[in-house]
Amino acid sequence: MAKDMTLLWGSGSPPCWRVMITLEEKNLKGYNQKLLSFEKMEHKSEEVMKMNPRGQLPAFKHGDKVLNESYAACLYLENQFKSQGNKLVPDCPAELAMMYQRMFEGLSLNQKMADVIYYNWKVPEGERHDSAVKRNRESLTAELKLWEGYLQKTSGGFLAGKTFSLADVCVYPSICYVFRFGLCEERYPKLASYYNSLKDRPSIKASYPPTWLENPQGQDVLKDI
Amino acid sequence: MAKDMTLLWGSGSPPCWRVMITLEEKNLKGYNQKLLSFEKMEHKSEEVMKMNPRGQLPAFKHGDKVLNESYAACLYLENQFKSQGNKLVPDCPAELAMMYQRMFEGLSLNQKMADVIYYNWKVPEGERHDSAVKRNRESLTAELKLWEGYLQKTSGGFLAGKTFSLADVCVYPSICYVFRFGLCEERYPKLASYYNSLKDRPSIKASYPPTWLENPQGQDVLKDI
Numbered sequence: 001m002a003k004d005m006t007l008l009w010g011s012g013s014p015p016c017w018r019v020m021i022t023l024e025e026k027n028l029k030g031y032n033q034k035l036l037s038f039e040k041m042e043h044k045s046e047e048v049m050k051m052n053p054r055g056q057l058p059a060f061k062h063g064d065k066v067l068n069e070s071y072a073a074c075l076y077l078e079n080q081f082k083s084q085g086n087k088l089v090p091d092c093p094a095e096l097a098m099m100y101q102r103m104f105e106g107l108s109l110n111q112k113m114a115d116v117i118y119y120n121w122k123v124p125e126g127e128r129h130d131s132a133v134k135r136n137r138e139s140l141t142a143e144l145k146l147w148e149g150y151l152q153k154t155s156g157g158f159l160a161g162k163t164f165s166l167a168d169v170c171v172y173p174s175i176c177y178v179f180r181f182g183l184c185e186e187r188y189p190k191l192a193s194y195y196n197s198l199k200d201r202p203s204i205k206a207s208y209p210p211t212w213l214e215n216p217q218g219q220d221v222l223k224d225i
Numbered sequence: 226m227a228k229d230m231t232l233l234w235g236s237g238s239p240p241c242w243r244v245m246i247t248l249e250e251k252n253l254k255g256y257n258q259k260l261l262s263f264e265k266m267e268h269k270s271e272e273v274m275k276m277n278p279r280g281q282l283p284a285f286k287h288g289d290k291v292l293n294e295s296y297a298a299c300l301y302l303e304n305q306f307k308s309q310g311n312k313l314v315p316d317c318p319a320e321l322a323m324m325y326q327r328m329f330e331g332l333s334l335n336q337k338m339a340d341v342i343y344y345n346w347k348v349p350e351g352e353r354h355d356s357a358v359k360r361n362r363e364s365l366t367a368e369l370k371l372w373e374g375y376l377q378k379t380s381g382g383f384l385a386g387k388t389f390s391l392a393d394v395c396v397y398p399s400i401c402y403v404f405r406f407g408l409c410e411e412r413y414p415k416l417a418s419y420y421n422s423l424k425d426r427p428s429i430k431a432s433y434p435p436t437w438l439e440n441p442q443g444q445d446v447l448k449d450i
Contacts, residue, residue, distance in 0.1 A: 053371065054333075065322035069329030075300075076325050080318060093305060097290035100301050104294030107332070108279075127354045146278065 005031035008059040010038045011211040014173035015070035016058045021169045022074045024203035027085035088166045099160035099167045106171035112140040141225050151190035182220035230256035233284040235263045236436040239398035240295035241283045246394045247299045249428035252310035313391045324385035324392045331396035337365040342406055366450050376415035407445035
């Protein structure tokens with residue numbers, strides 16, 4: 001039982017979801033957790049700011065060790081619970097290199113996705129430009145094509161090869177996100193097949209965003225990407 | 226001898242510098258390397274694109290294993306050469322957690338620094354706004370204050386405690402960068418002391434940006450931050 005762990009999280013947030021998938025994979029059950037609402041600005045509440053002065057979710061603690069950055073939390077949990085649950089870091093050097101490489105490329109995907117989906121939220125009204133929107137959409141398209149290509153080349157069905165690894169933990173939530181926001185499955189068949197093949201993985205099912213389950217209809221911001 | 230490694234890099238780039246510091250720390254000498262010029266757009270050359278389709282530096286290979294993302298390369302090299310050179314990942318769980326946390330917070334520092342320094346380069350003329358410049362500068366100021374506070378609290382002189390770790394490898398180049406671009410040492414005394422204390426570390430000296438050595442006078446974009 002992971003009674004010495006606390007997670008404050010928001011539904012649908014890829015960073016929060018990464019940590020939750022890792023906790024499931026490492027069989028760390030029964031941690032203290034609290035679902036907070038981004039819409040109600042609860043990520044800026046005193047409770048969060050005390051754990052994470054950046055006012056971001058996740059806010060995560062193991063005992064008195066603070067791991068608010070999702071990649072930090074995932075790497076730490078795998079390191080500290082190596083032999084518990086599923087091993088998320090491959091031994092094979094080629095798969096290990098691929099895992100790290102894809103994990104960190106995932107940050108570009110996440111950034112470019114957010115630049116498109118949250119443009120109006122992030123950019124004040126007087127600073128918005130159609131030219132920037134167009135450029136962001138082209139940049140996301142190029143990024144998604146890269147990933148479609150990566151998945152064409154992987155033989156094992158996972159991002160780093162034959163086993164589910166931290167690359168999948170870190171990138172899968174963003175892949176779900178783009179489809180939730182309307183990406184066309186026909187236009188990105190490899191991404192779609194990767195997306196669908198992992199939906200029923202126990203760690204992913206157990207941590208699936210509750211707001212997405214309540215409201216299965218996503219948005220269509222990305223339908224023409 | 227690291228004859229099976231190849232690094233294409235640019236002078237001053239924090240991502241390139243991270244990989245070079247790690248190679249030095251792990252005592253990986255004699256790798257194939259080529260200094261390219263961002264100004265001449267050599268990061269978009271065919272030579273780079275073949276290794277890194279993103280057209281970014283560093284482009285790094287170990288044998289046929291590609292590790293173009295700097296964090297990926299650093300984590301991979303530490304993992305594969307654990308007992309060679311200096312150990313960059315602490316055993317103590319508290320220091321390990323701190324190392325991962327600071328490493329990944331370093332990405333925010335780097336982003337916010339780039340948003341200010343490269344604003345005119347990244348944002349097309351017709352899309353520039355004084356309000357955005359002001360917001361970016363405030364955001365960088367808040368970020369730097371966080372780091373000044375972190376360094377006030379560390380006892381060991383390094384970001385994760387008593388030993389030089391991957392947190393320092395990943396964040397130190399950004400700290401050098403902000404001072405190179407005019408940050409006031411008096412206003413950020415802890416950051417300045419950290420900056421100065423590591424300047425003569427062999428791995429950092431050996432990999433110091435050659436263009437900065439040739440032209441010791443930096444810029445003053447950040448002098449009022």
